[in-house]
Amino acid sequence: MAKDKKKTFVKWLEILQQESWQLELLISGFAIFLLASAYDELDSFEYQIYLLTTGSDYYGTLVPLFQLLRGSWYVLIINLILHVLLRGLWISTIGIRYVSGEIEFDFLNFSPKFDRFLKKRIVSFDVYIEKLEQLCSIVFGFTFLIIFILISCGIFITGIMMLAFSLEMSANLNQPEWLIFLIPFTFFYVFGGLIYFIDFITLGWIKKRKSISGMYFPIYRFFSFITLSFVYRALYYNLIDNRYGRKVVLFLIPYALIFTLISSMTFQTQAFLPNYRFNETLGNNSYDDTWDGNTLMSSASLYSKFVDNGYLELYLPYIGRTDDNVIKILCPDIEPAKKGVFFFGKGDKARNMMNAAAALDCHSQRFKIYVNDSLFSDVKYRFYDHPQRKNKGLATIFDVSFLNRGEHKLKIEVLFARNIKGKDTLIFQLTDNIPFWKE
Known part of the structure; x- marks a missing residue:
């Protein structure tokens, strides 16, 4: 009975996997529409966040969290638009295959040099369609993996800021008993998080070292819980258990660097306008x-x-x-x-x-x-x-x-x-x- 249920479930998953492109397109289109509609609200929310920071330094913890939220917005809308374009290309290739079947290089009558090159690069139109399908699914899964990673980073950064404020308050209130606990815990939190991050981006290099894996295990369990990485753990390991998926995960670092560089890029076309012109500028604001x-x-x-x-x-x-x-x-x-940061009731x-x-x-x-x-x-x-x-x-x-x-x-x-x-x-x-x- 259990085996029959398992076979039925596996068969259902295989059917769902084959038809998943429809769900991907539906989710991508709906998400792009919502994200585009939320752009103005995001700007308004940013203003409210920065307005809070004028009241107290404690509200400064909201700024990096908002920046991660904005980064998530950009990642989602850019990747989902890319996914829709790739899915559109994939659907178009299927339509063309229905009309003309495989590529007939002999009919094209190219010169031997180009004929050999193209036959080597385009082994089969069916293979091209299959690789395109894999790429579309990877881009879709990769997008939401990035979002959950950003959420984990936000939680970790919030923890650091809360510990920093706790240390400052304990020092100002002259509470050495709290400092005795907070200083070593902060040290563990920061350096343990760094070790956890290194293990993550190296695809589990520390977990493979038998000599240190035992010491690393409690650190791994702690930060898996703190950063909620157990939510997307299965997706991460499913990606890195094959060569293609590992390349995708390793692309996270250059992806983040390219994204940061592009988002921080500005253009300066006025060579003879000074940057500091406080008394000489008429400002609308x-x-x-x-x-x-x-x-x-x-x-x-x-x-x-x-x-x-x-x-x-x-x-x-x-x-x-x-x-x-x-x-x-x-x-x-x-x-x-x-008094204090939060105020309720009275x-x-x-x-x-x-x-x-x-x-x-x-x-x-x-x-x-x-x-x-x-x-x-x-x-x-x-x-x-x-x-x-x-x-x-x-x-x-x-x-x-x-x-x-x-x-x-x-x-x-x-x-x-x-x-x-x-x-x-x-x-x-x-x-x-x-x-x-x-x-």
Whole structure:
């Protein structure tokens, strides 16, 4: 009974294997459509990720994960388009074979040199179709193998960052008992992961060495679980158990290098434009009405470069990563509305308990506003949630009707905390130099 079930299952797999090209094309076409539709959402998600990083260094762990997500997007759409093209070529060869059968080189009447060369390279049209079929299936399987490998890399990198933050917090909180555990575990995690990666890209070289395979076994088991590689382990070993599959897996490294080089390639056609032109450039992103909607701005912005009603509208973003330390030094009596990275449940209540007027007064001391080198001494600020940029900060509107018609300069100095001779010191630094035109 068990043998009959096994034979039936094997027969079903063989039929499914022969008809798998239909499923491959269906999945590829559907995935390409979804990936193309998700491109704009991916850009929006990137903006949200980088917006979080302005609040705390801890959110920086999301950046490499997002980069892996973006890499996965590119790998999927490029490889699946390639797969569809190859499948289209394979289907076309089958159609041509139905019409004309095998290639008749004698009928073509080529010269002996080309006749010998082509007969050697194209042994049989059926063999060509078979190799093309194998290539299509390999490309399809290879694509999803790369995706799972990227997921494993993301999990591993996240682990390193979490350990780094744990070490930093333990050191800052003076907890030596945690450091005694974390330092050796971090060492094991990093170097063990490196050994695991070397074994992976060398197709199991360490597992073949009997003298060290016993010591490597617990490392292999640990990282197989941590990186979820057990999910795609069967696919990986099925690929490397034959010569053709091994070549495909070994192609992972040059594939990653080529992909990285192409994605980082830029073109510079303006030979006589300087790279640094801070004071000499008119940037669209310094004005809300010309902002591109994607670039994360950590600097101030005006509503428009043109002032037609005598009032200048200025927005100053709050960058928690740097501004939190300034507030702590500038106003030590103010209790923060929240502590830590994550906040659940009582967030609104905690913020309501904070003295908003005192907080606003403290934030107002962080800025100096100049127009044409003249300091504005009576600037009134208010908290403001920017509706387009999605970040929080301060806003102010001040009267510039006394200015003459034409170009003027808005300069902003911001307080920063700097460690000078082992002591935190607050100093003003010029951060923005924004031109505007009064009509």
